[in-house]
Amino acid sequence: MFGTHYRIERKSIALAVTIMIVASIGGLIEIAPLFTIDDTVESDPSMRVYTPLELAGRNIYMREGCYACHSQMVRTLQDEVERYGPYSLAVESKYDHPMLWGSKRTGPDLARLGGKYSDQWHTAHLKNPRDVVPQSIMPRYKWLSESQLQTKHLGDDLRALRAVGVPYTDAMIENASDDAVAQASPDDDTAGLTKRYGDATQIRSFDGDKATVSEMDALVAYLQILGKLSDAAHQPPPPKE
């Protein structure tokens, strides 16, 4: 063994190739089967996609680095299920490019946040968390209500997501900008939006200001949908065959 090495360490290309081979094995064996074994991701035909407004909100969540302090992954441990809700399934982040499972809970897990608090609570909390939770150490995000959401190019975002596997239709891509505005404008015509994204789509002014669509609207719309794209986690597990 050491004799072989004595020869390899005298040839730089042989050494480089050996390093590449030895280092590739682990990743190949652990990652490649995740794409081919059907059990890896549960199936949920009724799962819906993010609306353009929710997607914009998700991008704001990423831009502000929320994932650094909040996980979106309830582990299969009793205390987590009792604290946050049903443990997370792989299918729930099937359309998440990238996933936001997180690695640290400086703040609580958000996988089941949707519907837990009112829009008013979220807006006030994001503007200054200590107005609502005096001991909170979360940063203030008051500029979110002041900045208007850029919706013009959301169609490009949907098209890119379709390229990586999210089933957005041509109509969704074409109407992305209008749909984003419509979702935060309950008084406007929202028939097209519900036709494309389903009746369960939450349509309201999330930041309480109907006049404009702000980044706050988008972020709160996203927070209110967390854990609600799929019901799979709330179903009893299928009986073993």
Add this chain to the structure above:
Amino acid sequence: MVSGLTVSERQWSMAILVIVAFVGLAMAAAGANRADPMQAHGFIVLLFSLAVFCFVLRDYYQPEPAAARLASYYDDPSKAGIVVAMLWAVFGMFIGDWVAWLLAFPDLTFDAAWSSFGRLRPAHTTGVIFGFGGNALIATSFHVMQRTSRARLPDQFSPWFVLVGYNLFCLLAISGYFLGITQSKEYAEPEWYADIWLVIVWVVYLVLYLRTLARRKEPHIYVANWYYLAFILVVAILHVVNNLAVPASFAGAKSYSLFSGVQDAMTQWWYGHNAVAFFLTAGFLGMLYYYLPKRAGRPIYSYRMSIIGFWGITFFYMWAGSHHLHYTALPQWVQTLGMTFSVMLLVPSWIAAANALLTLNGAWDKVRDDATLRFMMMAAVFYGLSTFEGSFMAIRSVNALSHYTDWTIGHVHAGAMGWVALITFGSIYAVVPWLWKRERMYSPVLVEVHFWLALAGTLIYVFAMWNSGIIQGLMWRTYNDSGTLTYSFLDTMVAMHPYYVARAIGGLLFLLGAIVGCYNIWMTIRRPSELPAASGDIPLPVNLQPAE
């Protein structure tokens, strides 16, 4: 520095800089057209390349260097890299300590988007890992590969391309976070165009390394080079696979990663854990294997331990990433594989650490007297401790408690401060007098001061995080007599406050140490040269055949 380049190398530099400037201009124009933050990055690229262009132009008409330069090693890029690494160290550690204070006192910041915790935190991690660590690795690798090959760098242009190009990447990464440009993948936050640029820089780095090895006058490739080579090669694989993404538009910064959900999570932590393995471990073991024996004046203890340690680390580490995903939606068979290999990883890790410490046998009096060597010894000790802790935390039932808590943060910093930063400071204190041809550092006392500040800072930090992590993990799972959870999340968060203050104090001591180091290095450089080149520190003639 420019006067050391040949005229054709100066022309190459200027041509490349003009191309990069035009790319920057195109990015700025495209971004402006879409009101996209890429616009700002375009201007940064443009200004950066124009500034470097002016720097080259200033000395363009200087006479060409004499052919005598080929008789000595080419160290200008190493010198620049070390200075830049120390500047990034102060920047990254300052941001790190700032965010540490923010966790104790959340309003200690400006009322602006760029200065909120979520945007500062990746600026800290990128600043210390890629800015400080990466530049130190590039600078020392140029130094080490020439000495261990007894050969000069094959040309003078590509090392500068690697160093300057890499720092442009770091600049794009960190300015991006402040501007809100991020992929949100931890330790792989930069967007697609910065990632592509890093690939170009990295390929030039690999080719430079292989060309230098090809010119070597020693028949055997020394251990330090195995590690540097593994660092370059595997980081390339990890970077390319984990950053596969589709941009929303080539005129905009935003992209969407190719993988989603569970596959993305596994790819991300395969990357994340092996960034620790091949960026923060392999590269720095390369440093350790050269500077520790040189400074101690002792040969490496065991050749066979070097081999087992190296291949064990190269093979086992790549399986370990899934221990970041215990009890998640990742299939259990992958979790079990990750845990198993993480525990086995302890063997090669401790072999490498033991090989370093046993090398010091017969030189322990030097460890006592010489703070530079003590930096390296303490780094090997922390390497051993944090790899033990890592294997322990990868066990599923331990991970159930430690994951998502500050214990992870403490573990990372035991490795990052105790191992990575200490070996880097030790190596820099060893190499600075060699590179600038000084008898010793300006002030050995300040090296001593830095050592104790760094050690105290690390210990305070790590103990604070052990306490907060374990306490919070236990509080989350505490049930009362009626069978319900005892503590709300808020209760457990409030309990962290004293440890967050202690951690920020530890970080402050560490930062102060780095500032003292900068001053000491600056004064060493400024002091007039006293020594001629150390005898024997020259490459062997080009036409000499390797000795068999």
